[in-house]
C-alpha cells in the first residue's frame with residue numbers, strides 16, 4: 001500500500017510530487033511523461049516568478065528536468081475509477097488496481113462537454129474503459145468517441161471484439177479495420193431508457209447501437225470518485241486542500257479559478273503538506 005496516489009502531471013501534481021519526495025513518502029504518480037499540454041501550448045508565460053519571458057514548452061522542459069533530478073517516476077496510465085475503502089483508497093488505472101492511504105487529485109479541468117444522455121446511461125451501455133468493459137460487447141455494434149491518439153490501441157482492441165465500430169476521433173486518425181467506420185460527424189446525444197439504444201449526430205443521423213465508449217484524457221471528478229463534493233463545478237476543498245473525503249486532497253484547476261500555474265503549484269504544495277500531516281496523525 002502506497003502512502004499516496006497523485007492523479008495528474010500538470011503543475012499542481014508536479015508540485016505535490018516534488019514535496020512528497022522531499023518528505024520521503026512512498027507514492028505513485030499517474031499521468032503522462034509529457035506532463036501537461038496546457039503548459040506546452042502556452043506561447044509565452046509572463047507571470048511565473050523568476051522566469052519573466054519563458055515559453056510554455058521551455059517551462060515544461062524545466063519541470064521535466066526537475067523531476068529527473070529528483071528521480072521521480074511517472075506511471076503513464078489514465079485513472080478511470082477511485083473507490084474509498086474505509087481508511088484507504090483503491091484506484092483503477094488502465095485496468096490495474098493500486099491502493100494508497102491518501103489521494104491527491106490534480107487532474108486539471110476537463111474541456112470536453114459530456115454528451116446528452118451520457119451521464120444517465122453510464123454503466124448501462126456507456127463506458128469510459130475499453131479494457132474493463134470491452135468483452136461485454138463481443139459481436140455487438142458500438143461507437144467509440146476518442147479525443148487523444150494515445151487511446152487508439154484501445155479502439156483496435158474494441159474492434160477485435162465488436163462486430164461493428166463507428167469511430168469518432170477529434171483528430172486526424174489513420175486507424176484501419178474491416179469493421180471500423182471513421183466519421184467526422186460530431187456525436188451529440190446518446191439515447192435509451194434502461195440501456196443505450198442509439199447515438200444521434202450533429203447531421204441528424206441516428207445510429208442504432210449496443211454501446212458507446214468515451215475514451216477521453218480526462219474524466220469529471222464525480223465520475224472518477226463517487227461522493228466527492230462539488231461547488232460551482234469544481235472540487236470543494238478546505239484551506240489544507242482536503243476534500244469532503246478524509247485523506248483525499250485536491251489542487252490546481254480542478255479546485256477552481258483562477259486557472260493559473262502559480263495557483264496550481266501553490267495548492268500542490270499545500271496538498272502535499274496536508275498528506276504528510278494526515279499520515280503522521
Ligand SMILES: Cc1cc2nc3c(=O)[nH]c(=O)nc-3n(C[C@H](O)[C@H](O)[C@H](O)COP(=O)(O)OP(=O)(O)OC[C@H]3O[C@@H](n4cnc5c(N)ncnc54)[C@H](O)[C@@H]3O)c2cc1C
Pocket residue numbers: 007008009010011012013030031032035036037038039041042043044045046047077078079080106107108109217218219251252253254258259260261262264
Ligand atoms: C494555451 C494556454 C495558455 C496558458 N497560459 C497561462 C499563463 O501564461 N499563465 C498561467 O498562469 N496560466 C496559464 N494557463 C493556465 C494553466 O495552463 C493551468 O492553470 C495549469 O496548467 C493548471 O495546472 P493543473 O496541474 O491544475 O492541471 P493541468 O495542467 O491541466 O494538468 C492536469 C494533468 O492531469 C492529467 N490527467 C487528467 N485526468 C487524468 C486521469 N484520470 N488519469 C491520469 N492523468 C490525468 C492530464 O492529462 C494533465 O496532464 C494557460 C492555459 C492554456 C490552455
